[in-house]
Amino acid sequence: MNLTRKEIKELVVLDALCFDPPINYTFRDMKLYTRHPEAVLLREYDGERLIAFCLGHADNGNIITIDVHPDHRRHGLGGKLLKTILKEFRSRGVPFAVSQIALDNLSSLTLHKNLGFEIRHILYGYYPDGSAAYQLVLPLSPDKD
Numbered sequence: 506m507n508l509t510r511k512e513i514k515e516l517v518v519l520d521a522l523c524f525d526p527p528i529n530y531t532f533r534d535m536k537l538y539t540r541h542p543e544a545v546l547l548r549e550y551d552g553e554r555l556i557a558f559c560l561g562h563a564d565n566g567n568i569i570t571i572d573v574h575p576d577h578r579r580h581g582l583g584g585k586l587l588k589t590i591l592k593e594f595r596s597r598g599v600p601f602a603v604s605q606i607a608l609d610n611l612s613s614l615t616l617h618k619n620l621g622f623e624i625r626h627i628l629y630g631y632y633p634d635g636s637a638a639y640q641l642v643l644p645l646s647p648d649k650d
């Protein structure tokens with residue numbers, strides 16, 4: 506998808522509220538990820554203000570990120586976005602959804618595990634600062650809601 510500079514900037518600004526450097530995505534990263542031919546981007550606004558988004562790639566089921574503004578957490582937005590992207594993946598016949606999550610990110614790990622994701626691997630040195638991530642996988646059956 507081809508987002509405007511303003512739209513990409515909006516995603517980058519929210520991502521910087523969700524992740525500290527060097528984990529957060531740069532403008533260039535976000536442009537590349539959103540330009541992917543099978544990018545799926547779900548956005549939630551409060552009026553004009555972007556308060557949450559989820560970005561994934563339907564060719565490999567990779568969930569790039571789920572970002573909820575700190576002022577809007579624990580109101581079900583992250584769960585809603587994750588469920589919606591999984592539904593979209595299923596409708597496109599994607600066999601597995603995959604997420605990479607920092608070992609200490611308990612909120613995201615809980616969110617994913619509640620929806621059936623299971624830890625498959627530890628990816629050592631996954632992040633730019635050298636820290637590790639869990640890789641979680643969820644098999645997607647096409648008939649499930």
Ligand SMILES: CC(C)(COP(=O)(O)OP(=O)(O)OC[C@H]1O[C@@H](n2cnc3c(N)ncnc32)[C@H](O)[C@@H]1OP(=O)(O)O)[C@@H](O)C(=O)NCCC(=O)NCCS
Nearest residue numbers: 523571572573578579580581582583584606612613615616
């Ligand atoms: C992880 C994140 C997306 C969750 O978004 P959210 O809108 O707050 O999540 P929800 O309100 O939908 O929560 C759904 C469930 O996830 C779990 N959860 C969410 N935040 C949690 C926390 N801080 N501690 C423990 N469990 C948590 C709970 O089981 C929760 O259900 P409950 O509220 O009924 O107990 C949000 O905290 C965030 O943006 N974090 C920073 C960015 C990030 O880490 N993204 C994930 C990258 S993989």
